[in-house]
Amino acid sequence: MLGENKLGCNIFVVSYFNKKLAIDVECCPIKGVGLIMTKLWLGMFFFMIGCNVSTASNLNIEIVSPMKRVFKHTDINISKNSNINIWVAKNEYENIQIALNSKDKLNLESVYISDFKNKKTAAFISSDNCSVLMPDYVRVEWNTKKTPIEELDGRAPDWYPDPLPKFKPVEFTGTRALWLTCYVSSNAIAGAYSGEFHIETSEGSYILPIELNVWDFSLPDKSALYTTNWLHTSQLVKHYSVRKNSGQYWELIDYIADDMKKHRQNVIYTQLDLVKAEKLENGNYAFDFSLYEQWVNIFSKHGFQAFEGTPVFHPSSYHIVSEVTGKKKKFNKKTLSQFLHKKEGKEYLRQFFKALHIKNIELKISDKFLQHVGDEAREEHRLLYRDLVKIIHKKMPNVPIIDATHLTDKQRIGMMDIPVTNMYINESKNNNAYVKRWGKWWYTAGFKPRGKMPNRFIDYPLVKMRMLSWLAWRYGMSGYLHYGYNWWQMPSKKSPWEQTQYKPYAAGDGWIVYPPKNGKVQSPISSLRWEIYRDGVEDYEYFILLEKFLVKLESNLKDIKSNSEGNILLQRGRSLHNSLFMNLKSKSEYIKDEEKIENIRRAIGSWLNQVSAFYSD
Numbered sequence: 001m002l003g004e005n006k007l008g009c010n011i012f013v014v015s016y017f018n019k020k021l022a023i024d025v026e027c028c029p030i031k032g033v034g035l036i037m038t039k040l041w042l043g044m045f046f047f048m049i050g051c052n053v054s055t056a057s058n059l060n061i062e063i064v065s066p067m068k069r070v071f072k073h074t075d076i077n078i079s080k081n082s083n084i085n086i087w088v089a090k091n092e093y094e095n096i097q098i099a100l101n102s103k104d105k106l107n108l109e110s111v112y113i114s115d116f117k118n119k120k121t122a123a124f125i126s127s128d129n130c131s132v133l134m135p136d137y138v139r140v141e142w143n144t145k146k147t148p149i150e151e152l153d154g155r156a157p158d159w160y161p162d163p164l165p166k167f168k169p170v171e172f173t174g175t176r177a178l179w180l181t182c183y184v185s186s187n188a189i190a191g192a193y194s195g196e197f198h199i200e201t202s203e204g205s206y207i208l209p210i211e212l213n214v215w216d217f218s219l220p221d222k223s224a225l226y227t228t229n230w231l232h233t234s235q236l237v238k239h240y241s242v243r244k245n246s247g248q249y250w251e252l253i254d255y256i257a258d259d260m261k262k263h264r265q266n267v268i269y270t271q272l273d274l275v276k277a278e279k280l281e282n283g284n285y286a287f288d289f290s291l292y293e294q295w296v297n298i299f300s301k302h303g304f305q306a307f308e309g310t311p312v313f314h315p316s317s318y319h320i321v322s323e324v325t326g327k328k329k330k331f332n333k334k335t336l337s338q339f340l341h342k343k344e345g346k347e348y349l350r351q352f353f354k355a356l357h358i359k360n361i362e363l364k365i366s367d368k369f370l371q372h373v374g375d376e377a378r379e380e381h382r383l384l385y386r387d388l389v390k391i392i393h394k395k396m397p398n399v400p401i402i403d404a405t406h407l408t409d410k411q412r413i414g415m416m417d418i419p420v421t422n423m424y425i426n427e428s429k430n431n432n433a434y435v436k437r438w439g440k441w442w443y444t445a446g447f448k449p450r451g452k453m454p455n456r457f458i459d460y461p462l463v464k465m466r467m468l469s470w471l472a473w474r475y476g477m478s479g480y481l482h483y484g485y486n487w488w489q490m491p492s493k494k495s496p497w498e499q500t501q502y503k504p505y506a507a508g509d510g511w512i513v514y515p516p517k518n519g520k521v522q523s524p525i526s527s528l529r530w531e532i533y534r535d536g537v538e539d540y541e542y543f544i545l546l547e548k549f550l551v552k553l554e555s556n557l558k559d560i561k562s563n564s565e566g567n568i569l570l571q572r573g574r575s576l577h578n579s580l581f582m583n584l585k586s587k588s589e590y591i592k593d594e595e596k597i598e599n600i601r602r603a604i605g606s607w608l609n610q611v612s613a614f615y616s617d
Helices: 033-048 233-240 247-262 290-301 333-341 343-362 379-395 433-438 462-474 528-555 557-561 564-583 594-616
Strands: 009-017 020-027 052-054 059-064 084-090 092-113 116-118 130-133 137-140 158-161 170-184 191-201 204-218 226-229 267-270 276-279 285-288 306-309 369-371 402-405 418-422 440-443 477-482
Touching (some): 059 191, 084 594, 170 204, 226 267, 233 247, 247 290, 418 433, 418 477, 462 564, 462 594
Parallel strands (some): 402 418
Antiparallel strands (some): 009 020, 059 092, 130 170, 137 158, 191 204, 276 285
16 A cells, blocks of 8 residues: 555555556545546656556456467466567567456447657657457357367367457456557668557556567568468358449459458469350350459559469359350359360360460469369379360460379379478478479368367467468478468358357368458458468568578678677577477477567567678678
8 A cells, every 4th residue: 555645545556567557546435526636646646757557446457478369268467478568570560469357347448559659769650550459259169179178279168269350449347358460661760669558448547558679670572481361252242242343342352452461471362263255156265354354453463472273173263155045154063074074175274274374474473373273182083184284284384283182292193283282291292393483382271280280270279370380481381271261151151250160170260351240341350360370471581581691691601700790690590590490390399388489589580680780781
């Protein structure tokens, strides 16, 4: 207890954060104006001594790792993490999570972030570069099968935090979380910045000081890791209630391209039925590329590094207008297989891929194009597969065939150039010219991997999301594929807000974002998993930069030996590189401690900052 003021109130001051105090005022007869005056007096007192004051006595706060899910029943520890310190490179996003707990009903009314001011110069980073989100909850009825308890995050059934909508005022009891995402542009000035995060509640306010430390190096615009989460346009039409190819539809596609790019996705799954084909009386086809051009232009504008054509084996890849009926031909798996086995089908593909290649050259993406023939092809498909691959190779020179597969190297000979193997199996030994250009790829899916290996299920610890990219680097992978950016398809026809799983499928496997509840045309709602996946891809860039600078230092070894600073940097860099391998022993044995993960990233970032300064000098 600090003491008793002139109004007869006992004043309790509880140490909260470093220079952050929570005040509890117990007034016996004093109410109304007297209580307000007491709080104002306290506010002025602590303002003068340089403390950030809270007049909300029922709210406890903890700064927690973004890799930790905050459930409604999560206990918080106000003694931990006494400061909000952010360390970030230029052209990087960084997340902060703040857990709030109140035993009584509390109205969380508003929040805002101040601008970040450089401590030494007049430079500042605008609060417009930050967004405040609030994790929402979805129901997980059962935990992912074939997974040990210790590899799960919580026990189902339970409400799991996953969607990340924008902050809205809310009344709550128990625990909720706030999520801050801040972006530092590539032209920001390096150095230490200070800012504040304000929380307004029905019982008072909190001001949390934030220190933002910007390193003097940038992450590249073009990511070293190819990432594709397949976009399913049919689901957009259903859940946004937009008409396909309408103005609103294309506005939505632009929002999605922006969201993907901001999360370092750089490969877009491109529907071949965007190209309308009309069969002429002479047997040739006329192709309308207007919708395809619109699609390519949007994703090119956002800096996408590759386009992958949808599988030839899939009925949705075709928009052929019959010369007889004037209507679009409808295929199912059986009729499409029959069509592709016939001369008519093969002739269509010859003309289609020849025209597509010419259009891609015109659009300047012919060297950025990948083509699927199927998806997880079976061995009995190999003869037709090989025929189709020959057609594509002939009509689209230097365009690789890329496909997810569980077939062995021997079984898939002639079927694909870039085999995308499941993470749980040994990666392909194939090292042809296409692999040298595009690197090796792997994928994860609903059934594998499970257990100790990472995957993107809602009930898996978020650390596993981050480790997808760490292990990709560890095993020399250059690409990651998943079938679901927005596969919101449920047999019940419910939205992912209402149902997250069915039958043996793991919770949230088919999507990484959510449709807005109001159905308005806007960017999809992010998720904890999507944000943490981006953190992992940014880490991947750190590792690539670490290796590049080590090579540079090694090549200047003779000069560096005579330079004590350079020699120290070289030895420290080697140590950091070795520590990554020590913490990533296998696909099932890897670092899982959130704090240690952040410490490794920070150590590498600090080293990169020093090396950048060394070479700039």
